[in-house]
Amino acid sequence: MAHGWVGKILFVDLSSGESKLRDTLPYAHSYLGGRGLAARLAWEEIPPRIEAFDPENRIIIATGPLTGTLSPTGGRTIMTAISPRTYPYAWYTHSTLGGWFGPELKYAGFDALVISGRAGTPVYLEIQDGKVRLVNAAGYIADVPSASDLWGLDTYQTQLRLKERLDPKAQVLAIGPAGENRVRFATVQHAEENAAGHSGFGAVWGSKNLKAIAVRGTGSVSVAQPEALLDEVSRYGVFKTVPVGGALEGSGAHKRRPICSQACTFNCLVSSYEQTADGRLVPGQCVGSYLMAIRQNQNQMEATHYKGGGVEVPAGRSFGLCEEVTLKESCDRLGLDLWHRLVMQPWLVACTQRGITELRGHPIAPSDVFWYAGFQEQLAHRQGLGALLADDLRRAMDELEGELPTDLIDLGRRMEFGFGFPAHREGRFWDEEPLPFWVISAMMYASESRDPAIGTHQSVLILADLVLEDRELARKQFRTVSKKTWGYAEALEPTFEDKAPVAIWSQNMHMLIDSLPLCDFAFPQVVRPFKDRQDWQNSEDITGDLEIDRRLLKAVTGIDYSREELTHISERAFFLERALLARAGRSRELEETLAPHFQLPCRADGTLIDEDGFSRLLDEYYTARGWDLERGWPQSGQLKELGLEDVALELEKLHNLNKEELA
């Protein structure tokens, strides 16, 4: 028996109700697990060029070798599918979520789940120690008279009901009304607030009539070197501060903080418990830094204000701490991506500033907390104004074109510039990313399937915060970090040149982190944790421990992968994701359309790049990847070298087909 993997992938067809199994191990050595494994399964299972709501779309839920073990933050789970959110058309992407579901799935005997088809009526999937069954969720008849119905319930009620019905220890993934109503930014929720949030997979579940998956497992994950794993975690993991979201605040107050996933033994400063308007304490993790700022009496939504290059994004409006916590909890319950707020509220404010007080007869009052709470409900139920905006802001602009002033339509489009995703760590609309960090972000945005920055908190992007603290000190320290990490001291110099190796390293590392899996706030540890500000200021070398992932993997699986082997595995998976994008129609032509965003001046330092400059960035990136410059696709030789002969063949066929179409 293998260590780390539990051995089986479960395939469930909702149309026929049938399930089958496949062995994990033939995939494991080439893809490890998680996002890498999911990419391979997607390539094999999802037909080319289908829409997100096609029954042939697959929901892939994958764990990795570290899931369910003591590896710190290894409790994460990866979900992938063709996304309804990506713009202008549907392609394959991923989300990751924390919590306790992935471990439980492994304890039940499965490394991954692949769900296809569409159920005739709403159902939920029940998995208990290798046994699988589909249960009607619309008219469930049980010996508990109250448990008659799940469809329509919020994500929280759904979980409680299934735990009550099945086992209090069962772990549940569920969609809320937003997913049922196919809102394009609907989440799949777990526990209080863990979510596969950004990619709109809740809507894919809704389209399949899948309300929830409940899993209960009593098995275990075998570990090759138990002593080594215990040593590693006790030496590295116990209550060490995760150096993001307040990197310089030291260990912070030693208080009870919620965690995002099983086996997270860290002290993560972005999480805290906060009070709702009705006085309950609820966890606030991912948006913890946002809530933290409000706690310090800052109007965090003001950070959406941007002015430059002839574009003005108005400030949003924060409503006070307990109101914000309540709105956030409402999103979690409805199954809405919290990030909608960062684009929709400022855009609606822009409308009101132009004297527009209603849209298609629906009044708008985005700075009124009660109105906003109602608006979230409307979004989730596709009612009133919600019906218009449930397809997200970008698509709503296409719908409203001609009805509103052109600059408002243009603003809405700009705010979801990244293929339909809100701006994030791109140095303009959200987060201050000075040069060279926004350049690295730009390359990643252009080459990936979604907002890439949400998966790279602890890699190079977090270094931007240190620059904003003390530019000179940070620059000096970065030379050592850069030399050690990327082999050249100039990697993080504030220039436009030679940034592709950092972008590529970051992408490869995050493919690895999402495949093991581990938390991207904590890994790869580019910068070590600081005791306090002084500790940072007095340090010559702030480089973190970049080998923890490898040591954990070795302790769990017993396999001593070299760094080169791991990079090779990550590249294989990343190239495969790129091939999935190519198969959906993505190419350089579409990626060039991101250029206007980076022609706006950077919020932190005013730097910008013109259209030719952006094109040169793409040239640099594609060249460093070894991809062709015309389409930005991987080359056949590269794919074959990565063991992806079948992928190479299909891309060749596709390329020839495209050429014929052009001719």
Added chain:
Amino acid sequence: MKIIIDSDLCRDCQACTLACSLFHHGECSLELARLRVVKDLAKDSLVINLCRQCDYPDCIAACPNEAIRLDELGQVILFEGECLQCGACAEACRYHAIFYNEKLGKYLKCDLCRGRAEGPACVELCPVGALTLAAEEV
């Protein structure tokens, strides 16, 4: 030696249960551990079931085979080889801290990681001080 439990500090990371099963069985499992951490999602509260090393242990009194007794350090230990699997101890334990594992077909109870130089693995790995060692009585 005695482990003090403060479940108010617990945040459900399960490091204790995973470390316990890892040390005793070389596997990571919530069911092979000699303690349980169970969260009530509705109340956002956590219950930790773990041997308290009672001064007057009900389990010792209940065991018909004297398989549970004090070891040379005065610690309440279940000597697994002598256990008849009758379950009387688990029934008697007021803290619900003795567990029957179906796969192994035997009862499991905290042994304070007997023989482990660093002491109980759960205490060492608990990041938040929900499990701590009691000061030795003089």
